[in-house]
Amino acid sequence: MPARHSLPVRRLATLLVAAVTCTALAVGLAQPAAAAKLKFKQPACGKLKKKANKAKPGGAKRSARRAFRQCQANMKAYRQIRNFQYVGSRTDGLAIDSTYCANGKVANRTEVYRQGWRVVDAKVARNGKRLKAIVEAWIPGGRFVQGILRQGDVWKVGYESGGRVFNAGEVTRTRAASACRSL
Numbered sequence: 815m816p817a818r819h820s821l822p823v824r825r826l827a828t829l830l831v832a833a834v835t836c837t838a839l840a841v842g843l844a845q846p847a848a849a850a851k852l853k854f855k856q857p858a859c860g861k862l863k864k865k866a867n868k869a870k871p872g873g874a875k876r877s878a879r880r881a882f883r884q885c886q887a888n889m890k891a892y893r894q895i896r897n898f899q900y901v902g903s904r905t906d907g908l909a910i911d912s913t914y915c916a917n918g919k920v921a922n923r924t925e926v927y928r929q930g931w932r933v934v935d936a937k938v939a940r941n942g943k944r945l946k947a948i949v950e951a952w953i954p955g956g957r958f959v960q961g962i963l964r965q966g967d968v969w970k971v972g973y974e975s976g977g978r979v980f981n982a983g984e985v986t987r988t989r990a991a992s993a994c995r996s997l
Contacts, residue, residue: 852918852930853952856892859885884935891936891947895962897994900971902985910971910985912960915994920951920958926997927953935977948974 862882869875899913899921913921918930931951938945943966951958961979963970972982 854930854932854950855918856889856932857885859889887936887938888933888947890938890942891945891962892933894942894945894964895933895947895949897989897991899988899990899993900962900969900985901988902971902983904972904981904983906981908981910983912971913990913993913997914949915990915997917994919994919997921993921997922958925953927951927958928997929953931958946979948977948979 859882862878862885866875866878866882869878895914896916897914899911901911903909909923911921911923913919914931915921918928920927920931929952931949934948934950936945936947938947943964945962945964947962949960949962959974961972961974961982963972963979963982969985969987970979970982971985972979974980
């Protein structure tokens with residue numbers, strides 16, 4: 815037959831369990847936000863290159879090469895966009911203030927998103943002076959998507975719909991590597 819404990823011993827045991835549980839939760843929730851796993855990351859193209867080289871001639875090889883070339887274009891655009899801040903306004907009057915960091919952080923006006931970003935669909939000229947890139951970032955409740963255009967030294971940012979960039983307005987592009995470290 816189990817031993818009966820007095821009421822104060824039960825209360826003490828309950829308080830001890832509650833204190834340990836609260837401490838464990840507090841330590842678990844106090845992890846830094848930077849340690850959160852990125853939902854979006856710019857993928858490397860090594861696997862696609864290997865797949866394109868191993869594919870048998872025909873439609874499979876063509877689609878594998880197309881995927882590899884698209885990945886290369888996305889990486890070229892990613893390298894030009896990362897660690898820069900874009901400030902200006904779209905042609906419809908909406909203010910733009912976006913920073914894309916290489917560590918996966920995105921700052922849009924006053925919000926900072928730490929779940930990563932990537933270039934999804936890019937078209938880059940061979941010399942790299944002209945590009946069209948669709949950039950998406952994961953945010954709570956959905957995705958943050960922008961279209962970024964480059965025409966020589968002129969950079970433009972607009973919104974994306976159906977793979978096209980609309981209402982692209984001129985923006986100034988400034989280095990943000992030090993700002994990215996502090997985000």
